[in-house]
Amino acid sequence: MSHHADYARQLAQRARQASRAMVGVSGQQKTTWLKRSAENLIANAADLVARNAQDLEQAPSFGLTAAAIDRLRLTPARIESMAKGLLEVAALPEPVGEVIEGYIRPNGLSVQKVRVPLGVVFFIFESRPNVTVDAAALCVKSGNAVILRGGKEALQSNVALYRILKNSLIETGLPEHAVQLIATPDREVVGEMLKLRGLVDVTIPRGGKSLIERVCAEATMPVIKHFDGVCHVYVDRTADLDMAVNILRNSKCQRTGVCNAAECVLIHQEIAAEFLPRMAEMFATEQVEVRGCAATQAAIPWAKLASEDDYRTEYLDRIISCRVVTDINEAMDHIGTYGSQHTETIVTSDVASADCFTRMVDSSAVMVNASTRFNDGGELGLGAEIGISTDKFHARGPCGLREMTSYKWIVRGQGQVRE
């Protein structure tokens, strides 16, 4: 136990020192590092693929599915896409030093709220190795130091990626420990790191619900997270039904294993008779299992009966729950009871329904006539994201560069004192 504690503390202290040194690093230097890292990724592609092959070889022994193994795989094309991602982050506006607000007080004091880094970010994630590079890019561009903890399934790939990022830091004169990797699979190190309030400013866990619950239970510092995404599509009485089918298909099927995919569809009773058969046809084509209420089953003979549990479940699979509701209020009650405050969308032609839904539904993103899949940093224009928060504290929804920052007040006077 004790050497895990020592290791965690050493990483965190180095990160804290690096984060202090980052205050003196210019935006230009950070851009240079991002570009150099991109070049070095490409230059080391063959080595990366070879190191990744070691992970792929071990993958079946960790019980990874074929889909998970595919996500783990690094190819020259994927390495090129990682490098492109770094250049995209390099092109984003510099967040540190931005004057968020500024004004002169009646007594002549100049008051500014200026964006500053959070400090040290502890980022925990699962097997996809491209996340390693994205997270490091976002954290360093926003002036932070980051400690990365990837899944054991990707350890060799992550070590190889980390070395490239670290060498690029050294080559471009940035603090060497601005990016660090926990290079052991032992879970105890995570527990020790979560104790280090004062050295670690924020922990961001990305992965399954059990990981996130563990992190939240143990963390002594703030956590940016969402537990799950039980996202809803509500098809209102006045919905354009073609649009509703299309949005529902995209929300559920475009990618099923992601947090902003729809898990439940709610349908206004007045259009249920017309909508349900069209929905059934679409889901049959898409091979999506429907679990619905009695009214759903009456219209779709092959639908299963939904249990209470179904309405609370994030399937992350080709399954959807369905309920016919009397009106928008029942839909919003259902969302309030079973939802996870992640993403909900209404399909409607009625301005009053749209207003009511966006005002009353208390989720990180509330959509009108658009796919739930748009709750994403890239799609909402943040450039890139390190995660999605369903909390109301600090950042909510997709978290990009700005969400990795705080601010300080800078007050300039000419000798003012308080009366």
Next chain:
Amino acid sequence: MSHHADYARQLAQRARQASRAMVGVSGQQKTTWLKRSAENLIANAADLVARNAQDLEQAPSFGLTAAAIDRLRLTPARIESMAKGLLEVAALPEPVGEVIEGYIRPNGLSVQKVRVPLGVVFFIFESRPNVTVDAAALCVKSGNAVILRGGKEALQSNVALYRILKNSLIETGLPEHAVQLIATPDREVVGEMLKLRGLVDVTIPRGGKSLIERVCAEATMPVIKHFDGVCHVYVDRTADLDMAVNILRNSKCQRTGVCNAAECVLIHQEIAAEFLPRMAEMFATEQVEVRGCAATQAAIPWAKLASEDDYRTEYLDRIISCRVVTDINEAMDHIGTYGSQHTETIVTSDVASADCFTRMVDSSAVMVNASTRFNDGGELGLGAEIGISTDKFHARGPCGLREMTSYKWIVRGQGQVRE
């Protein structure tokens, strides 16, 4: 124990319901409540003074000092000032629904970040009863429900104030439980409340360091707080010495018992010989004890020798620590080592020193040529404040209406789906 848990849960559940109902309350209704509360305070002034007299009678048995008893006292003039405070909050811009950002994405999606309330605020504070009214006003104006927990020394006064606020809620049609008071002095209720993550969104403790440490150790939800305010005045080589004496006097003496009062003065060695005698004269007049380094003692014979502990101490009294430093870097190192990231000020005529200090010092407010006492919601133009945060997560520095809010993303489309 169990009835404390039940009581806490009942308060929190009522607050949660009230916070949901607050979504339907307009800015106009909130303004009406604030004005009605102000009227009702004035109308019930005699009763308030009588109830307050019961607290004053008990005060010596709680070991309150004469100064603390004075802060506890309600007079018609103070009640009028509380009512005026409510009208000032009423006049502030409505925070809920503010579009913080808004733009159209290339695919035609309209994206807005819209300000929403945090939800349920648990506010813990010590004896001054006017804080009861201020906190309730800020929380409700920002669309939240609040559970108030005042000090036992002010219990009768707080119950009387709470009844006025609650009756005003009922009279003006706002949710009755938008403001609640813990009406028992038992400390166990606080412990039970701090367990209620999911029902309580944020806890704000205001008081002594031991209270805040206890709350941080036990709270399962985010906490807005500062532990202490070891604030510094650094007198640079190029300082205008008249200005420096004036700013130092104001920072230390204008009110000693507050978090943004100065506790330590750092002096550049090149001006120490000229500045120290002038500082000594001012502090002698103000009856402030000086505890300094050897160089301080050499210039001020009556100064005591400062210990390591002195430099870490928030005196909240007519005592100040003092150190002569070789340059601005040593001053900033001292602040980094002994400070509490609350408020620091530099007195300087040199633009490079001012830039360096504001950029490098990592405190919630960094001042140039102005008193530390300006780190205050009212003084920085927030209108009113519920507390000052030294954290980097969520809000930093003075917290007013906006800092009691979060935001949600509202995305309006015309049928867009992800490719």
